[in-house]
Amino acid sequence: MVLRWLFTWGLLIALSHPAVGAETVTVGAEDDWYPYSGVIDGVSQGMTHDIVRAAFAAVGMDVRFDVMPYARCMALAKSGTLVACFDTIRSPSVEADYLWPARPMFEIQYLIFARNDAKEQKLRARDLEGRQVAVTNGYEYGAAFDTNPRIKRVVTMHDERNFRMLLLGRAEFTITTQENARLLFERQSTLTGRFKVVGSLDPEGIYTVFSRKHPEAVRIMGRFDQGLQAIIKSGQHRAILEAWRSRLVGS
DSSP: OHHHHHHHHHHHHHHTOOOTTOEEEEEEEESEETTTEEEETTEEEOHHHHHHHHHHHTTTEEEEEEEEOHHHHHHHHHHTSSSEEEEEEOOTTTGGGEEOOSSOSEEEOEEEEEETTOOOOSBOGGGGBTSEEEEETTOOOOHHHHTOTTBEEEEESSHHHHHHHHHTTSOSEEEEEHHHHHHHHHHOGGGTTSEEEEEEOOOEEEEEEEESSSTTHHHHHHHHHHHHHHHHHHTHHHHHHHHHHHHHHTO
């Protein structure tokens, strides 16, 4: 199994390597949303990195990742300083501010977490009205959550801090994916075994969004769309997703 994973990973790297002298585009990358995009042991990495790199490589372009907090990344893309940023949900709160590729890179499912002593079950976004929910600054959580002003948001800078707000009694719930939570708990043992899933939000597509103000954004997004379509058609996109699933199962 290990040899098979190493072979698959090596093949993906080879297929994602652009030609010498290729045009280089700089894309903003979220620094704290692993396994999709994050900094682990000082290295910026994640499933989105691999998909974006492969999509641009498929059209002969190289990519450099400018790693930063998500809210700053989105602000720089909105202003035109960056041509693009990931990982973004297509929510009404950000719809008009960016250019959107033809398709998402993949889908996620946000889960609602509470402390282990919580009595609630099978919650949906509307059930959070009037409740205190710890959320990460700048994140989108989908239309049902983002457009509901009756949800009381407790805003922090990181998912880890959101869970600690639950332990401190300063929030009742927080929202993240199962993969984010599991990997966070592995890195922060003091959080392990202290929370449970009490509900979920609707599945959402995850996008790389492009600036409306950057002069090259329309052209570069067009190339990204072509590349993403190419790697989906070739099977490379699926191979990336499967390689990450195998990596996470073995972690």
